[in-house]
Amino acid sequence: MKFSINRAAFIKELNNVSRAISSKTTIPILTGIKIVASDAGLLLTGSNADISIESLIRADDPDIGLTIDEPGAIVLTARFFSEIVKRLPEQTMTVTVKDAFQTEITSGSAAFNINGQDANNYPHLPEVDAADSVVLSGAVFKELISQTVIAVSNQESRPILTGVHFVLADNQFLAVATDSHRLSQRQIELPTPSSAAFDVIIPGKSLTELSRMIGDDDSDVKMQFSENQVLFLLGDTSFYSRLLEGNYPDTSRLIPKDASTTVEFEAPELLAAVERASLLSHESRNNVVKLTLTPADNQVTIFSNSPDVGNVEEALDPKEITGDDLEISFNPDYMKDALRSFGQTTIRVAFTSALRPFTLVPTEDTSNFIQLITPVRTF
Amino acid sequence: MEKQEVYDQFKQLEGQIQEVLAQFTDLQAEMTQVFEQNAELEIENQHLRDLLRELQRDLPEAPETPQGLSKSRQILEKLYEEGFHVCREFYGTRRKQDEECAFCLEVIYRDQ
Ligand SMILES: [Zn+2]
Numbered sequence: 085m086k087f088s089i090n091r092a093a094f095i096k097e098l099n100n101v102s103r104a105i106s107s108k109t110t111i112p113i114l115t116g117i118k119i120v121a122s123d124a125g126l127l128l129t130g131s132n133a134d135i136s137i138e139s140l141i142r143a144d145d146p147d148i149g150l151t152i153d154e155p156g157a158i159v160l161t162a163r164f165f166s167e168i169v170k171r172l173p174e175q176t177m178t179v180t181v182k183d184a185f186q187t188e189i190t191s192g193s194a195a196f197n198i199n200g201q202d203a204n205n206y207p208h209l210p211e212v213d214a215a216d217s218v219v220l221s222g223a224v225f226k227e228l229i230s231q232t233v234i235a236v237s238n239q240e241s242r243p244i245l246t247g248v249h250f251v252l253a254d255n256q257f258l259a260v261a262t263d264s265h266r267l268s269q270r271q272i273e274l275p276t277p278s279s280a281a282f283d284v285i286i287p288g289k290s291l292t293e294l295s296r297m298i299g300d301d302d303s304d305v306k307m308q309f310s311e312n313q314v315l316f317l318l319g320d321t322s323f324y325s326r327l328l329e330g331n332y333p334d335t336s337r338l339i340p341k342d343a344s345t346t347v348e349f350e351a352p353e354l355l356a357a358v359e360r361a362s363l364l365s366h367e368s369r370n371n372v373v374k375l376t377l378t379p380a381d382n383q384v385t386i387f388s389n390s391p392d393v394g395n396v397e398e399a400l401d402p403k404e405i406t407g408d409d410l411e412i413s414f415n416p417d418y419m420k421d422a423l424r425s426f427g428q429t430t431i432r433v434a435f436t437s438a439l440r441p442f443t444l445v446p447t448e449d450t451s452n453f454i455q456l457i458t459p460v461r462t463f
Numbered sequence: 464m465e466k467q468e469v470y471d472q473f474k475q476l477e478g479q480i481q482e483v484l485a486q487f488t489d490l491q492a493e494m495t496q497v498f499e500q501n502a503e504l505e506i507e508n509q510h511l512r513d514l515l516r517e518l519q520r521d522l523p524e525a526p527e528t529p530q531g532l533s534k535s536r537q538i539l540e541k542l543y544e545e546g547f548h549v550c551r552e553f554y555g556t557r558r559k560q561d562e563e564c565a566f567c568l569e570v571i572y573r574d575q
Contacts, residue, residue, distance in 0.1 A: 242553075264552070264564045333552050337573070338565045440572050441565050458563040461544070 085156025085181040087121045089141070090149035091172060091191065097128055097139045098166055100321060103293055104130035104137040105162040111207070116159035117166075118206045119179070121152050129209070130162065135290050136209050136324040137297075149176065156181055157203035165189075168196050209324060212315040216280040217308035218252060222298045222318070224272065225305045228259055229295040231270050231453065234421040236288030237263035247285035249332040252278075260335050261288065266418045267338060267441075267456040268425065285332050286314055290325035297323060339443060339456060343434035345377055345407035347384060348447060349400065351431045355423040357398050361388040362416035364396050372460050373416045377435075379405045388416070403430060412438045413460045422455035495557070502547040503555035509535050532571075539571050 098117070107115055109132055118129040125143040129136065143150050158181045169177065172191035180188045185200035220228075229248075237245035248261045255277055260269040294316055298305060306317040309327075316323040361373040367390035374387045384402050389395035412435060422444055423431070432450065435442040444455040512535050532540060539549045546558050550566030558564060 262565065264566055265562060267565060333566065338569050341574075437572070440568055456565065458565045458568060460563055 085119075085121050085158055086153040086179070087126060088149070088151045088153070088176055088178040089126070090147070091169065091175055091177050093141070093148040093150075094177070095166075095169060097141050098169060100297060101128045101130040101137045101139050102162055102166060103297070104132055104135045106132045107163060109133070113159060113201055113205055114207075115161055115163070116201055116206070117162040118157065118159050118203055120157040120203065122155050123152065125150060125152070129206070131207065131209070134287060134326055135293060138209060138322040138324075140320040142320065158185060158187055159201040159203050159206050160187060160198065164198060168198070209322075210310050210313045210315075212308055212310040212313060212324070214308050216252070216282050217306055218257060218274065218278070218280065219276075219304050219306045220257075220272070220274075221302055222305050223302045226295050226298045228270050228272065229291045231425045232259045232261045232268045233288045233291055233295075234425060235261040235263055235266050235268035235455075239263070244285060244328055244330045244332055246289075247287050247328040247332075248291060249283075249285050249335070251283045253281050253283075260332075262333075262335055262338070262456075265415070265458050266422065267335060267454075268422070269335070269339075269454050269456075271452045282309055284309065284314060285328040285330070286325055287328055294323050294325070297321065338441065339454060340434070340436045340440060343407065343436055343443075345379065345405075345410045345435040346432055347377060347379075347405040348403040348430055348432050350403070351423050351426040351429050351446075353401065354431070355420060357386050357400055358416050358419045358423065360398065361386050361396055362420065364388045364390045364393055365416050367393045370460070371415055371417070372413045372462065373419075374411065374413045374462070377405065377407075377410045377412075379407050379409065407435075410435055410438060412442070413462045414442075414457055415460060418457045422457060425455065426453075499547070499555045499557065502542055502545075502549075505538060505542055506549055506555060509539060509549075536571055539567075543567050543571060 101117060105115065105117060109115055114131050120127040123143065124140070126141040127138060128141070129138045131137070141148055141150060143152055168189055172189070173194055174192035177189060177191040180190075181200060182188060185202060187198050187200040189196040189198065232248045236248060240246065242264075245263055248259050251258045255274050257272045257274055258269070260267065262268075297318060303319055308315050308317075312327050312329070314325050314327055358373065365371045365373050365388040368388075372388070376385045376387065377383070382402065382405055384400040384405065385397060386400060387395065387397045426444070426446055430447045431444050432447050433442060433444050438459060439461065441456050441458045444457070446453055543549050543558075546561060548554060548556050548558055548564055548567055550564060550570050552566045553564065
């Protein structure tokens with residue numbers, strides 16, 4: 085195998101694929117990056133137990149300056165290889181595989197010789213069926229991920245809840261996550277009618293990694309499945325993740341249907357007030373802020389108190405408020421995560437009682453995005 | 464005391480401490496198990512009562528509290544407040560650091 089390539093373009097793809105490579109893997113060959121040179125171009129593969137990333141660098145792309153002199157394949161230890169490529173002196177570089185997987189990397193007058201491994205020993209990536217697939221714009225998909233992964237559990241003792249539950253049925257694409265303390269649910273009607281259907285749980289960590297790879301050019305992301313894998317196609321890059329096994333709990337029943345008190349705020353204003361109150365709640369053992377709502381007087385107050393430091397009280401400016409008087413306490417960090425996910429918009433907060441979860445929705449679209457927070461019991 | 468004797472006594476004491484520690488750990492595990500089992504049984508009992516009531520539709524609903532909770536829901540609420548999950552998802556396990564659980568609250572307060 086022998087090829088030459090523009091170093092900058094190569095480094096970019098190398099970085100993408102390296103996201104999947106860990107030096108702490110139990111399968112030694114997976115510390116390597118697999119490179120396959122063919123007439124089509126270079127195919128780079130990186131993989132760990134959870135995700136695999138495969139990227140094609142096309143030979144016919146003039147910006148990349150790729151010349152394949154001899155097709156072939158090799159696995160090179162990712163850590164060394166990346167460091168070497170980044171530090172080479174010239175704009176272009178050449179990789180040549182010699183006898184016994186010895187690989188020479190040259191650029192200008194620098195020449196490295198490193199040990200490679202037989203690419204035939206590298207595990208095969210799963211076959212993925214294109215039958216039930218979803219195509220969404222990169223920006224929409226990135227937003228959906230950022231809105232739901234905040235509610236994913238980080239407790240490995242609850243493996244199912246470390247994922248986001250995706251359901252496609254009747255052209256409605258639903259993503260929901262909960263760590264049992266809060267919940268976030270986003271729903272999107274597919275732009276083009278589809279008869280596809282699926283019900284899967286994708287690890288939150290995979291989605292965070294995927295979202296970093298979705299560029300700002302807003303090109304489409306295609307999602308398709310195999311038995312236990314999901315594949316996301318982003319241009320010439322394929323991102324595979326394992327699926328979580330098991331049944332996701334029924335979360336629809338967690339969302340209260342009625343409300344006894346509702347109040348509307350500008351999300352950034354409420355966020356700023358909660359951030360101020362949490363300055364003190366963070367100094368207290370139980371990290372709680374209290375909201376007191378008096379609809380008759382158009383009044384909402386936020387309060388927090390730390391026995392060691394002091395307390396804070398602020399009168400808020402609700403845009404609209406109706407229903408019964410209520411005093412409710414909650415963890416401000418959940419509230420902050422939820423409010424940040426709304427951005428610049430007006431939100432409606434709906435309460436049922438001081439003991440039951442409350443919900444936040446944007447007023448402009450009250451049915452497709454909902455955040456739920458469980459209050460803290462105070463006695 | 465001879466040095467050797469001091470060493471021997473230390474060694475002996477160390478063995479005893481380790482033994483006590485092992486006993487302590489065992490007891491703690493056993494206690495947790497008993498508590499969790501107790502919570503599980505109470506929930507199971509609750510489910511059976513619900514089932515019984517469903518089977519005998521004419522049986523009067525247990526008296527309600529001012530908050531509108533039936534007797535059986537009150538038991539679940541009490542268990543929750545004592546620090547146990549009463550939800551199907553984490554059934555009978557301890558609520559770590561008194562974490563709030565949306566699944567439990569749904570079981571306790573859902574509309575009848
Ligand atoms: Zn629970």
